[in-house]
Amino acid sequence: MGIRSVLLLCVFNFFSVDGKVSDPLPAEFLLIVDKMYGIIYRTDTTKYNYVNISLQDDFIPDDIDYDPIDDVIFAANRTHIISLSISGERQTTVRAFNTEANIIGIAVDAASRLLFYTDMGNHVIGVISLATGSHKTVFRNVERPGDIVADPINGNIYWSERGSSQITLAMSSYVGTNRTLVEQNTIEDPYFLYYDPMIDLDFKDGVLYLCLSEHSRIRRINANGSNGQIIYDNEQEEDGCSITVEQSNIYFIFGREIKRLRMDGTGEATIPSDELTDPIVIHSHSNSSRARNGCSDGRGGCSHFCFPLPGGSVMCSCPDFMTLLPDHQTCEGSSIILITTNDRSGIYAMDPNHDYSIEIPLKKIEKPHAVSYDPINETIFWTDIKLHMIFSATVSGRKERIIRHLKVNSSPQGIAVDETSRLLFYTDKKYGIIAVFSLDGSLQKVIVRKKLEEPEAIVINPVNGTIFWTSFGTYGRIETANYDGTNKREIINTGYVKPSGLAIDVTEGVLYWCIASGIYKADINGANRQIIYKENIATFQRIAFYESHLYFTSPSHRNVMKSGTDGGKPKQFGPTTSGDIVDIHVFKGADTKGINGCSNRSETCSHFCFPRPGGLKMCACPDGMSLQSDGRTCQTGVTSLPPDYIMSTQSDLPSHDIDGSAVRLNVLQTAVGSLACLLAISVLFNVCFVRKNKRMRPEERKKEHYATLVSREEEGGQNRRVSESINNDSL
Numbered sequence: 001m002g003i004r005s006v007l008l009l010c011v012f013n014f015f016s017v018d019g020k021v022s023d024p025l026p027a028e029f030l031l032i033v034d035k036m037y038g039i040i041y042r043t044d045t046t047k048y049n050y051v052n053i054s055l056q057d058d059f060i061p062d063d064i065d066y067d068p069i070d071d072v073i074f075a076a077n078r079t080h081i082i083s084l085s086i087s088g089e090r091q092t093t094v095r096a097f098n099t100e101a102n103i104i105g106i107a108v109d110a111a112s113r114l115l116f117y118t119d120m121g122n123h124v125i126g127v128i129s130l131a132t133g134s135h136k137t138v139f140r141n142v143e144r145p146g147d148i149v150a151d152p153i154n155g156n157i158y159w160s161e162r163g164s165s166q167i168t169l170a171m172s173s174y175v176g177t178n179r180t181l182v183e184q185n186t187i188e189d190p191y192f193l194y195y196d197p198m199i200d201l202d203f204k205d206g207v208l209y210l211c212l213s214e215h216s217r218i219r220r221i222n223a224n225g226s227n228g229q230i231i232y233d234n235e236q237e238e239d240g241c242s243i244t245v246e247q248s249n250i251y252f253i254f255g256r257e258i259k260r261l262r263m264d265g266t267g268e269a270t271i272p273s274d275e276l277t278d279p280i281v282i283h284s285h286s287n288s289s290r291a292r293n294g295c296s297d298g299r300g301g302c303s304h305f306c307f308p309l310p311g312g313s314v315m316c317s318c319p320d321f322m323t324l325l326p327d328h329q330t331c332e333g334s335s336i337i338l339i340t341t342n343d344r345s346g347i348y349a350m351d352p353n354h355d356y357s358i359e360i361p362l363k364k365i366e367k368p369h370a371v372s373y374d375p376i377n378e379t380i381f382w383t384d385i386k387l388h389m390i391f392s393a394t395v396s397g398r399k400e401r402i403i404r405h406l407k408v409n410s411s412p413q414g415i416a417v418d419e420t421s422r423l424l425f426y427t428d429k430k431y432g433i434i435a436v437f438s439l440d441g442s443l444q445k446v447i448v449r450k451k452l453e454e455p456e457a458i459v460i461n462p463v464n465g466t467i468f469w470t471s472f473g474t475y476g477r478i479e480t481a482n483y484d485g486t487n488k489r490e491i492i493n494t495g496y497v498k499p500s501g502l503a504i505d506v507t508e509g510v511l512y513w514c515i516a517s518g519i520y521k522a523d524i525n526g527a528n529r530q531i532i533y534k535e536n537i538a539t540f541q542r543i544a545f546y547e548s549h550l551y552f553t554s555p556s557h558r559n560v561m562k563s564g565t566d567g568g569k570p571k572q573f574g575p576t577t578s579g580d581i582v583d584i585h586v587f588k589g590a591d592t593k594g595i596n597g598c599s600n601r602s603e604t605c606s607h608f609c610f611p612r613p614g615g616l617k618m619c620a621c622p623d624g625m626s627l628q629s630d631g632r633t634c635q636t637g638v639t640s641l642p643p644d645y646i647m648s649t650q651s652d653l654p655s656h657d658i659d660g661s662a663v664r665l666n667v668l669q670t671a672v673g674s675l676a677c678l679l680a681i682s683v684l685f686n687v688c689f690v691r692k693n694k695r696m697r698p699e700e701r702k703k704e705h706y707a708t709l710v711s712r713e714e715e716g717g718q719n720r721r722v723s724e725s726i727n728n729d730s731l
Contacts, residue, residue: 453474
């Protein structure tokens with residue numbers, strides 16, 4: 001977003017949905033952001049007494065909105081959406097976006113517990129559930145989405161789009177259907193195309209209000225696009241504008257003045273704002289605090305997203321990479337491809353049925369390697385070979401946690417999740433072990449460590465409770481064992497060629513593996529070995545199986561490659577990534593539920609449950625415990641771990657919940673010292689900048705500001721990593 005040197009305004013009627021007044025806040029107030037210092041001010045609408053709401057970490061919002069149910073302000077800058085209490089406390093990250101993001105507008109539907117946003121950098125309109133934290137992409141390939149508002153009664157969103165010479169106002173349902181053009185406005189001076197028009201909605205009367213910086217105009221138009229008219233025009237040109245609807249008034253900003261106007265365009269009045277240095281306008285719609293719809297009570301019975309419909313009915317919807325069950329209320333995991341890359345942005349989620357990907361926004365990531373998925377909790381797991389840790393997070397990037405802190409110099413190369421038995425397996429190439437954890441990381445058991453040379457890729461058969469892995473020491477091989485490490489044996493010998501990738505078709509009982517120059521397959525017992533595809537150059541690195549197709553990574557491609565299991569020529573699949581692809585995992589819907597002996601929880605194991613063939617199971621104990629005579633309960637015993645390989649348990653870690661408020665002590669101490677220094681520099685810079693700004697003539701300031709806007713726009717286009725290629729109308 002271009003820098004907007006104008007005032008940001010929000011107006012709210014602070015009545016909650018149940019009609020109670022939140023004391024000691026005034027019944028009506030404005031929220032104003034000072035762009036220069038990154039401060040949110042709150043002021044009443046009678047005496048205009050300003051109250052400072054400080055932001056942490058030098059966060060300067062470009063847009064804000066307010067949730068009257070939880071008394072929370074939501075603020076967005078270019079790459080983050082945060083929440084904070086109305087008093088400025090409890091500032092947390094709602095969603096972190098990739099470096100190409102450019103969040104322009106946000107809109108809260110408090111009744112439905114939803115937050116919509118526009119991302120001009122990635123050309124996306126998305127929605128976040130404030131109740132579950134889930135994320136859903138509403139539209140892709142929106143050229144330049146700008147401001148956005150939500151209609152909580154009818155379940156529609158309205159947003160602006162910038163063209164080469166026009167500002168377009170569009171609308172659709174919350175789920176992305178019925179996309180319609182509402183209005184277009186021609187902009188004569190291209191300078192003003194870099195100022196997104198701000199919009200707000202009087203949903204009671206179905207009227208939109210649009211402010212345009214060029215000529216400082218305010219337009220009123222019916223939500224269906226009819227009866228458009230100019231209700232304010234002062235014939236001046238200002239750097240940006242903002243507008244918000246409150247009761248029977250419109251509050252708007254042009255330049256550095258806050259004004260109030262009746263909805264018919266009469267009664268213009270100026271609001272005192274002498275305390276503001278360099279304010280910019282924040283769009284909000286306070287009247288949504290009084291809205292009720294079918295989603296107001298219990299999310300309408302929906303498991304994830306509840307979208308209101310006219311007449312009080314609702315429609316349940318699902319996050320990205322989940323599908324709605326026949327009950328039309330519950331979502332379950334659908335097919336998903338996960339890939340890791342060797343740059344810090346790291347992990348992408350792809351739809352195997354459509355040619356697009358989403359970068360998962362993660363905070364703690366250095367060198368991600370292996371990746372796997374738990375569809376029950378919508379959770380990804382990955383290893384980081386630089387940090388020597390195993391992490392987890394939801395597909396939307398929330399609840400990021402350290403699952404396991406491994407020994408220094410460990411090299412976790414492979415990872416596999418059994419979602420039915422609630423187990424996570426991983427290989428450590430450096431220490432030559434295979435271990436199993438509970439999915440929360442609280443339990444561990446080293447199951448294979450003898451005569452194990454450099455284990456890497458690992459896959460599982462959750463039906464029979466067996467694991468398969470590749471290793472390369474004196475020679476390359478594929479080995480197998482039961483979940484508890486028994487019956488370990490070699491099934492495939494690849495000679496002096498390293499097997500780098502491994503995949504399994506559990507239904508047909510087939511293993512697929514790749515070496516640098518070819519892809520092979522065999523039965524899971526190692527018989528009927530065949531070559532599928534051969535290359536003369538090093539092409540294949542990791543491999544995954546999904547519905548009669550193989551997906552693989554290559555050191556020579558920054559794309560996933562796809563081919564049939566019959567040996568067809570590989571083709572490029574999905575968009576290009578910014579870094580080289582390291583690992584790939586494909587999950588085929590929720591097709592493994594209830595398939596093994598650990599599915600029945602009526603007779604539970606105290607710690608580990610390992611499935612066995614024929615629907616049977618066996619209980620097992622973590623390292624340091626032994627199984628009692630009942631065959632289900634573990635008791636404390638002598639650890640069986642080698643003394644040089646003791647991994648940190650959860651209680652050993654200072655912090656697991658990777659959040660803006662959870663910081664390791666040593667990092668915090670370093671940051672405090674650095675912050676003091678930076679604060680002094682920042683104050684000096686701001687003083688100089690303000691003085692310079694005051695000395696500049698309006699024409700000079702406009703030229704400098706325009707150059708900054710163009711530069712940031714071009715920079716955003718050059719930095720964009722992942723091209724979105726799915727058509728919006730197909731969603």
